[in-house]
Amino acid sequence: MGLRERKKSETRAALSWAALRLAVERGLDNVRVEDIADAAGVSPRTFNNYFSSKGEAIATHHLDRCLRIAAALRERPAEPLWDAITRAALPQFASPAGAGAPHASDPAKWTAGARMMLAQPALHGELLRAGARAEAEIAAAVADRTGTDLERDLYPHLVASAVMAAINTAMAHHLRGDPPVPADRLLADALVGLAAGLPAP
Template sequence: MTTDQPGLRERKKAATRAALSWAALRLAVERGLENVRVEDIAAAAGVSPRTYNNYFSSKAEAIVSRHQERVRQAAEALRARPAAEPLWEALTHAVLEPFGPVVEQPDPQWTAAVRLLLREPVLQAELWRGGAEAEAGLAASVAARTGTDAARDLYPKLVAAAAMAAVKTANDQYLNADPPVPFQPLLTAALHLLAAGLPDPSAR
């Protein structure tokens, strides 16, 4: 029983962090980043502002946290994939896993508002900072799987950077698609193109 308690606490902390991050994103999309207060985010997530401050130091960090967490989960999922599975097959499954099943067509008003929100310089800076940390974690998982060194070898860093580029490119396509399309098929297609070595479409 004692052994299970730390796991339960960690799950509760992760749930609170996710709720705060989602509340920050939703409110920023609805009102604009400058019109959202920490108190608003905390209230929407059902916690106190003090609890919010235990998790995040800024609104931008809270919003970007959802992206970082998905990449962290992908790094963990990659380590859990069967050892005999080819790298890119395992990586594709691992990167897709945190995004869940395919959802219905997105609301064009939502994607337009998110697109506008992501133009905020403070969010772009936080995405860069958080993305670099998340990418390093993914590179470590690639290195563990391939017997390479994440600090010294080019290969795991390049694979992780390519996977992160697939996520970013799929997200850009998702936010700008007209008519709107679900995100998961776009990410799947991007990862499959990388796995195939980015064949030249004009050569078909």
């Protein structure tokens, strides 16, 4: 990746993280595009060059985290499929906001804010779109590892759908907990369960 592409990727990630953080802290309806741009150190016009809405910016954080799983899965050495998936996925869920993101100073407040934010109908469509794109990338990575055909075979799509279901279920259970169980621990349990019942072809 060249310098220009890297800077664009960093700006996109900074805007997405700022949108997520502010929506959790203030509530989605209390965050303006200008606030997100200011928090990321760019202009509102720059925000609009990357995203069409606050919801898209927030959903992109989830999308990028899942796309990193697909990329990491492609880089894993030869090993059983579900071991590779688990080792690719867990680092992305080591904190409420994902690997590399600043930890919330008050985890309970973060969790409460995330619950409220995710209850907003305005986010649901964006999260579904992000999940569908991530699932397609994970399916392609699974097909490469298993020698299956992405067009003809059900298996890579079934595995990718199961991985996304595990992620979504683990995150929902994490947010329901009082106190929350760490998301990476829940995801590890979910993937172990899937591995036991969905063997490689």
